[in-house]
Amino acid sequence: MHQPTPRPGPSGPPFSASAARRFRTGLGMRPEHVAHGMRVLYGLGHVTTGLVIAWERGTAHPAGPELTALAGVLWCSPGDLIGRPRTLREHRVARGLAPQDVARATGMELRAYLRTEETGTWRGTDRQSAALAEVLGLALPELVAVTGRDGDLAGLLRSAVTTRWQAYVRPVAEVVPLDRPVLEGVLRRLHRDYQGRMAATLGWGGGGSGSSDSGRDFLDRITEHFWTAAEEWGAGN
Numbered sequence: 001m002h003q004p005t006p007r008p009g010p011s012g013p014p015f016s017a018s019a020a021r022r023f024r025t026g027l028g029m030r031p032e033h034v035a036h037g038m039r040v041l042y043g044l045g046h047v048t049t050g051l052v053i054a055w056e057r058g059t060a061h062p063a064g065p066e067l068t069a070l071a072g073v074l075w076c077s078p079g080d081l082i083g084r085p086r087t088l089r090e091h092r093v094a095r096g097l098a099p100q101d102v103a104r105a106t107g108m109e110l111r112a113y114l115r116t117e118e119t120g121t122w123r124g125t126d127r128q129s130a131a132l133a134e135v136l137g138l139a140l141p142e143l144v145a146v147t148g149r150d151g152d153l154a155g156l157l158r159s160a161v162t163t164r165w166q167a168y169v170r171p172v173a174e175v176v177p178l179d180r181p182v183l184e185g186v187l188r189r190l191h192r193d194y195q196g197r198m199a200a201t202l203g204w205g206g207g208g209s210g211s212s213d214s215g216r217d218f219l220d221r222i223t224e225h226f227w228t229a230a231e232e233w234g235a236g237n
Contacts, residue, residue: 015061015082015083016081017057017058019081020056020081029074031056034052035047035048035052037073042072047069077094078095079095079096085142087146088120088122088147092136097136099117105135106131106132121148122147122148126177140177140178153172153176153223154222158219158222161190165187165190169183169187186229189229190222193225197218
């Protein structure tokens with residue numbers, strides 16, 4: 001059965017209407033029971049049965065405090081009610097953490113941390129980045145994305161596979177803290193794969209549109225190929 005794509009609320013993470021409905025029905029609750037619990041247990045007097053139904057239909061989306069209260073009534077975590085977090089704020093909300101919690105864990109002033117969420121620009125040190133990953137439970141690809149470095153990584157990778165990959169080991173390492181042997185192996189593999197596609201293009205008689213499309217698609221998805229190769233390299237060594 002088709003599941004609707006989670007949609008972001010005006011000030012919150014992408015909300016999964018189908019997940020909210022599934023948790024409610026699993027508990028044998030009706031929308032009015034959910035609304036009543038949110039009013040009585042969490043002091044959200046504005047929550048009505050109609051609002052809960054709108055959330056489940058995807059025509060409205062709970063804000064941060066509403067999402068936390070809804071999760072509490074449905075006996076689940078806020079992360080269970082949202083799609084895959086994309087931004088720093090969405091990861092924080094999915095973990096049920098206040099801005100003060102993350103600021104304290106990373107050793108940042110609260111104002112500086114809030115500015116980071118608003119601008120999407122991370123200026124923390126390596127130690128602060130490691131603390132951020134730990135408190136939010138971020139995998140390395142997620143850390144690179146939420147700190148706004150995925151665009152830089154994609155640009156470096158495209159240059160590495162289309163020119164001399166050896167020249168880009170250090171620049172990539174400054175964005176992605178992987179061991180040098182791992183980076184060398186991954187960049188070598190990506191370079192070989194891309195150049196192999198281009199060699200096939202020549203072998204097919206000068207480059208048809210299908211083969212050139214294959215090369216462009218590889219470059220468009222270069223970060224995805226990078227993380228896949230890094231995971232496979234780590235599993236095989």
